[in-house]
Amino acid sequence: MSHHIPVDDSSKTSSLFACWDNNKDGAANCHEAIADANVTTTSDTSETATVEVVWSGTGQSQRADDAVAVAQYASSQTSPLSCGLNDRTSTFAYLNDVFIGVWTGPMVDKQTTVNLLDQVISGLKNEVEGSLQLSQVCGSNRAADYTVGVAVAIPESVADLTALAQVQNAVKTWSMGNCVAADPSSSKTSKSTLEVHQLALASPxxxxxxxxxxxxxxxxxxxxxxxxxxxxxxxxxxxxxxxxxxxxxxxxxxxxxxxxxxxxxxxxNYAPKPQSDGVCATYLVKKGDTCADLAASYTVTVTQIENWNKKT
CATH class of the missing domain: 3.10.350.10 (LysM domain)
Known part of the structure; x- marks a missing residue:
């Protein structure tokens, strides 16, 4: 699911792809993928960060089991041992009308997010204090790379996309390096702490x-x-x-x-060069890519990309 196309915007068409994961192959094949990344898998720094927990909406204690189950599933998909998912920064999950969205900054060890999800699960087992819970480590000069967040939303009626839109908006906000703002007139907040482990940049x-x-x-x-x-x-x-x-x-x-x-x-200079036979340089678009992102990556302009692809 895209972060940037609002699911509750009737003027836009959103494509949602769902799957059931039953990968039991262990972590053997994951290590090869991790080895090719631009960061090491060993955290070289850690810090104790403040987690802001925000509850809003009507209490949904009768849905606690469903909320816990979907959070546990999200944890399994976020785990460093989830093969093939090591480069994933966002995860969305759904179970019995409960939605969850998770953001892990690319420079944060996935185990940090699993530990945050453990806090969320523990809290949900104790009490579901509202229809939306946000747990976020953000702000304080943290860019998106170092931001972590979990959003759990329980709709008050079946097929209500408001809850999905809430978790989508939260993940989008975190992906932009911002905190989700709480409305003090309609929400409750609390604080906890979390040890945040940061991945090491590859050595020069x-x-x-x-x-x-x-x-x-x-x-x-x-x-x-x-x-x-x-x-x-x-x-x-x-x-x-x-x-x-x-x-x-x-x-x-x-x-x-x-x-x-x-x-x-x-x-x-990262600007692409034509191939030796005169064919243009090509790039396979990936999920989440934007023209602005590609322009920044390859030191060109959006206008140049558009001009080069007028017949695409």
Whole structure:
């Protein structure tokens, strides 16, 4: 399900694909996929973060078992041992009219989200205090890469898409590096803590985008990133980040998927080149891609992409 096409917008058509997963092959094949990622699977830093828990709507204690079951299923799909799902940042699940949406920032170890889901499950077993529960680790200079959230929604009537829209909107908000705002007049909030384990960036010697003679070491900008959060990801000071990225209006023009320098050197040119036979460079569009994201990734403009694909 797309984050960006509202399911409750009658002017738009949404495609929902559902499946039942029964993968019992263990984690053997997962490790090969993990090895090719841009981050290591070992957390090199951790911190105790504040979890904001927000309840709103009417209490649904009679639906506690269903809410617990769907949260447990989401946990199984979020687990680091869920083969083939290691690069998944969002998960949606549904059971007996209960919806759940989960966001795990790409730089957060999946076990952190499993631990947050354990907190959610424990709370649901104790009491379902409303029709929507949000548990989120966000804000405080966290970009989308380091944000974690779980939304559980129970509709008050069958086939009510409001609940699905609520979890979709929550995941979309987290994917943009923001917190879901609580309405103090209609919700209850509480705080808990969670140990957040962050994945380590690959070392400079392992980065395929690094030419030690000229090119700088790079990282990818996420939604909500700032100079401070990018410097933190790079493992350098803000002053050095500015030194390596001297563009005057960099902060005001940062875009998700854009590359920035973490070391001295020149930012590599990622612009695609035509093939030797004159055929254009091609890219297989993936779920969630946007023209803006592709433009930022390949240091081109949206207008160029549109011009190159007028007959596509």
């Amino acid at each position: 010697s392992d980065r395929r985008d690094l030419d030690p003679r000229a090119n700088c070491r790079t990282i990818v900008v996420a939604q909500g990133d700032s100079r401070g959060s990018l410097a933190k990801k790079c493992g350098i000071s803000g002053a050095n980040f500015t030194k390596y990225n001297p563009k005057k209006n960099l902060c005001s023009t940062l875009a998700a998927k854009q590359r920035v320098c973490c070391s001295s050197g020149t930012l590599p």
